[in-house]
Amino acid sequence: MSSSPLNIGIVGAGIGGLATAIALARAGAKVTVLESAAELGEIGAGIQMTPNVSVLLQRWGVDKEIGENLVRFEELNMRRKDGTRVGHTKIATLENTLNRPWWVVHRAHLHEGLVKVAERLGVTLLVNAAVTGLEYSKTQAVTLATRTRGSFVFDFVVGADGINSITRKTLFPDVAPEPPTTNCAYRALVPYDQIRKDPVAREIIEKKTMEVWMSDNAYIITYPICAGTQFNLVLSHHRPEKLRATQHDVPIHELHNEYKDFDPRIKRIVDMIDSTSRWPLMVTGPLESWSSPRKNVVLTGDAAHSMVNHMAQGAATAMEDGAFLGRCIAQVVQGKLRLDEAVTIYEKERMPKAFAKQQVSFLNGAIWHLPEGPAQRARDAVMAPELQGQYYVKSSNLYGDPKTVLDVYGYDAEKHAETVLAAHFNGGREPVDAAGIAKSLEDEYMGWFQAEKAKL
Structure with missing residues (x-):
């Protein structure tokens, strides 16, 4: 093993890039992040840090750095656009x-927490460092x-440089993100103090909840952020044409008119929004590869697999990429794997995971956008047991559907990497204990409740 640490450069200091920097620094690598912006920070509003x-x-x-600005909510309510509740998830049950x-959490608070941890781990963060070119083919080293x-x-x-990635454009110049539909999203914040003054709207904020109002051409999802002081809204809608760039300073009457027929409680809050931007929902890939021929350059996050936002998994999937890659690179740092082997494992395992996320995200949007009719009534009917707290095996409410919860929210990228690496070093098969049981299956079937028992 070389006496000098593996020297890694990351292009992009967004949420995914910083998560990757943390994971790689924890792996023992020397990490430098090059960010094009003049200062570190995140724009936008709220983001979900789902259990995965x-x-x-x-x-x-990172949670310790963010503190009270990481908000926990009590329940998820699925509604028709008129406010009728058709589905429900008790979040404590899922969390337990x-x-x-x-x-x-607000994106800015998440970003700030990631920056603090990255810097504490010795990551070098360079702003005003827009990458204009990569040379990766002449030698094993990469020049930026x-x-x-x-x-x-x-x-x-x-x-890790996002949807407009210069890294991806260099590796795969023929690949371009595309909007699969005319679906776009507004994002907005309204202060809780303002909502409390409205005798109709304030009913919505009596508890800390996530609310989804579903309609054929639009939906609204809301939740509290900023220590419960800001009401975050994501407002899905369709345009007559596909949108490929963010539109700033959208005429506010367009937003207000889009939701004029919604539940009066949420409509009153929508009318409090005084400015917004319109964001396109862009999808990248699936690509045939995420890496250069020498495996000395690799993509993560939106640069590799941007997706629609209906499962709140864009940034989450980028963070998973970084976490998984970190565990692979740790084996390179320790001299147990070659770099190309580590990248090959990363691609083999993470590419299908990201593709599955892209698909389930699109499908959840289709579920939420169902028009009135038989399919919509069937969707609501299979959610109905949730309203009485009844046991169910499958639900069209994917935020509470048992299979989706386990597959998406129960996923652990670092444990996945450990399992795959253990199999790699064991001739392709995961090691088993004296009883013939693999650790990953023991964790899946027994570990979850043993962890709970340890609290008793």
């Missing part, structure tokens, strides 16, 4: 089963040229 990534925030100590919280900071040479480069 809240476990990473806890494991990495998975032994992880479901947080909602930047607009204002000169050139950098790394042993390995991770392109």
Whole structure:
């Protein structure tokens, strides 16, 4: 093993790039992040840290940095656009089963927490360092040229530079993200204090809840952020044409008119929004590869697999990529794997996971956008047992559907990596104990309730 640490460059200091930086620094690599913006920060509003990534925030100590700005909510209510409740998930039941919280948070607070942990781990964060070119084919080393900071040479480069990724454009110039439909989203914040003054709207905020109002051409999802002081709204809608770029300063009457027939309680809150932007829902891939021929450059997050937002898994999937890659690179740092082997394992395991997320995200949007008719009535009927707290095996409410909860929210990227690596070092088959049981299956069938029993 080399006496010098593996020198890794990450293009992009967004949520996915910082999560990757943390995971790689924890793996023992020397990590430098190149960010094009003049200062670190995140724009936008709320984001869900679903249990599949809240476990990473806890494991990495990011949750301690964010503190009370990581908000937990009590329940999810699925509604028709007139406010009729048709589905329900008690979040404590889900959290207790998975032994992880479901947080909602402002993107800026999440980003700030990731920055603090990355810096504490020794990650170098360079702003005003827009990458303009990559040279990765002449030698095993990778050279990154930047607009204002000169050139950098790394042993390995991770392109975490989002939907407009220069890394992806260099590796795969013929690939371009596309909107699969005319679906777009508004995002907005309204202060809770303002809502409390409205005698109709304030009923919605009596408890900390996540609410979804479903309609054929639009939906609204809401939840509290910023220590419960801000009411976050994501407002899905369709346009006459496909949109490929964010539109700022949208005429506010367009937003107000889009939801004029919704439940008066949420309509009153929508009318409090005084400015917004319209965001396109873009999908990248699936790609045939995420890496360069030498495996010295690799993509993560939206650069590789941007997806629609209906399952709140875009940033989460990027964080999973980083966490999984970190465990693979740890084996390179320790001299147990070659870099190309680590990247091959990462691609083989994470590419189908990301593709599955893209599909389930699109399908959840289709479920929420069903027009009035037989399919919509069937959707609501199979959610109905949730309203009485009855046992059910499957639900069209994917935020509470047992299979989706286990597959998506119960996933642990680092444990997945450990299982795959153990199999790799054992000739392709996961090791078993004296009783012939593999650890991953023991964890799946017994570990979840033993963890709960340990609290008793």
